[in-house]
Amino acid sequence: MGKTRKRSAILAVASRLFAEKGYANTPTSEIAREAGVAEGTLYHHFDSKDGIFLSIFNETVDGYIAGVENLIGRGKNGRESLLDLIRHHFDYLRAHEAQFLTILRESPERIGRRKTASSAVRRKKLSRLTGQMTEILERGSADGSLLLRYSARDTAEMLRGILYGTTRHRMLGIIDVPLPRLAEMLTDFCRHALTPPPKGRAERHGGEKH
Amino acid sequence: MGKTRKRSAILAVASRLFAEKGYANTPTSEIAREAGVAEGTLYHHFDSKDGIFLSIFNETVDGYIAGVENLIGRGKNGRESLLDLIRHHFDYLRAHEAQFLTILRESPERIGRRKTASSAVRRKKLSRLTGQMTEILERGSADGSLLLRYSARDTAEMLRGILYGTTRHRMLGIIDVPLPRLAEMLTDFCRHALTPPPKGRAERHGGEKH
Amino acid sequence: MGKTRKRSAILAVASRLFAEKGYANTPTSEIAREAGVAEGTLYHHFDSKDGIFLSIFNETVDGYIAGVENLIGRGKNGRESLLDLIRHHFDYLRAHEAQFLTILRESPERIGRRKTASSAVRRKKLSRLTGQMTEILERGSADGSLLLRYSARDTAEMLRGILYGTTRHRMLGIIDVPLPRLAEMLTDFCRHALTPPPKGRAERHGGEKH
């Protein structure tokens, strides 16, 4: 309890500062000052500045993944699970805004090219996510509630990019659509793009010329 | 010619390095060395390291916007213009990979929160882009070639996020779908999400229960 | 017993680590961890990190000096005492390798220039050693078993340097001669350099031309 109070304070402050100013522009001295601890204390709880980021990443992504796991386990059909996923995405986002922003901002630096031991772990977590989404899409394809025009895997990857990009622009203030509205639009967008035609009517799409 | 050879060399090298290692992890000394100029020379051509990034950003985004302007001017209907836009996006991307990656990586640092004079300029350019997309969507809505379920502006913003996110994940190697395939999928996805129902048939969507 | 078990563990671990990595490169945290005690416990048994070194130094040098005292007390002639001293040196070395290495490595830092209270104590112990060696040489000179060409004091100082340097190079792996062989060589070397000419023959050395 008391033992981890400072640790949590550090993580909370760091999330906020990283989100606001970026990892590289946030000196450890500022984290310490705002968290009300000595600078050395950071290094009592974390290996390095990078270790602080790593903890934020892990705790946030683990929670996100657990949430998805949970909704998958509910056994709804693919289409409903997909909608649940989008809902979960935006709910979780709200509850962990600073953490999300931090991760959004820093992914290329810390997940991108450089192949380090811990970046491999991070990549793995993220690909776990793609795996979960693939699972949902496959279920929908099997139970007829979703119509995939591409492989489930490819579609899942695209969806991840879509969620990422819209979320990011929204959180960075690059676009103005309010978050709930964005969630609604994306839900709708996916529904239309992935919905099979109502029964009893032929899909006419193939006949189009383009 | 001779006057700008070193300038171009600097920009080319900087784009590559920023893309590979990130802005913050690329010392000016390395840019100078790889470009084959003295470190001081950087400061004859640019105000600062930030100025180098700024030039990459401006030249790249200006070219992109000009391309969109161009395709809008061709006077095709909204739907076709939208497809042209996606095509243009991926074409331009291919031709300016390093520059795009640089911008992708650094936007939050340099465009995000902090309101400086030059970040305002950059934001403006980006919002010009949203304006162009809005224009295309409005045209499609007016000429019946596109069906918007939300305002053209909101839809445009969402589309920008979608393009950004998928492009980024692809370029950072976070997802595996090859670029041309991704372009195809997105084209298809948008077509389904924004296509009006074939004439003579009522849109049944509204009747669904969900 | 139980009272000093942790103290001994600390000294043993510290000797080993100081010998392996050097005093400055051995954090107290590592000593504590390897000794299986808490970091604060170090400070119950010793005043400071320096105090740990001091204890190693004192205990080791005291034992060494006691051994010399002992062999001097046996009342052999000077020559034999000198050979006993060399033997004792290498025997003691073997039994206290880590401690010796620690002292070898750190002497200049902690015994050298800086005149502190405790460094004076240490210097005094070392000069006690020179005193003992001087005593042996004087005895040999008096009883005719050794031939000194310089004052006993000067010769003793030189011998100390000789023992120190060869021992050190050997322990640091700078030279390859095995320890027993080195002991033999030094014994022999001293014997030839300090041996009086066989009785009944004039020392011809003075007549040489060089």
Add this chain to the structure above:
Amino acid sequence: MGKTRKRSAILAVASRLFAEKGYANTPTSEIAREAGVAEGTLYHHFDSKDGIFLSIFNETVDGYIAGVENLIGRGKNGRESLLDLIRHHFDYLRAHEAQFLTILRESPERIGRRKTASSAVRRKKLSRLTGQMTEILERGSADGSLLLRYSARDTAEMLRGILYGTTRHRMLGIIDVPLPRLAEMLTDFCRHALTPPPKGRAERHGGEKH
């Protein structure tokens, strides 16, 4: 010329400070201050603090080795070359006191255990020295001017240790014999230990009992 003035100043100051207080106890800030340059300037001329030590080591040892090479080339007999070597040792020492002390103090840290690329280079230089001394002893053994009771290599290693140890104790003020006197004593010591018996007289040594 002017280009290297600051570099030399840094090396001179660093030698002095390392010799006085030890490498680990000399902050780079102090080197910079005393050398009259900015701290960053150190890193313009050297890779790291370690690089400064490395330069001192290399320049000093290279000069020493060149001197030995030189005296070997004079073609004197082994015995005289050995005496020249001792003379050269003490001459060079006088001319590079601070550098020698620095190297004396820091060898274990920087040459000892840890096998790094540059420590291998340093070890190699030092073993070159042993090689040179071996060469001299072999020559003396061949031309009859020296009597070796052990292999030339082993004797050379022992001699190196002897020179090292006595020099070191002298320079650290652990012993009081003045430098010239020490040189004389060592010369004499070696002469007696390695001198063949005058012609026409049998070596009686083997007959002794001990």
Add this chain to the structure above:
DNA sequence: AATGAATGAGAATTCATTCAT
């Protein structure tokens, strides 16, 4: 006696930028 979380004064190093040549 024992613990270990917390401290904070330093340490080495980096790097964008300047300026005399």
Add this chain to the structure above:
DNA sequence: GATGAATGAATTCTCATTCAT
């Protein structure tokens, strides 16, 4: 325009030591 030596502020990290429990 071009150079590159020099700068010094800023940054991350280390670690001996303390002290409340």
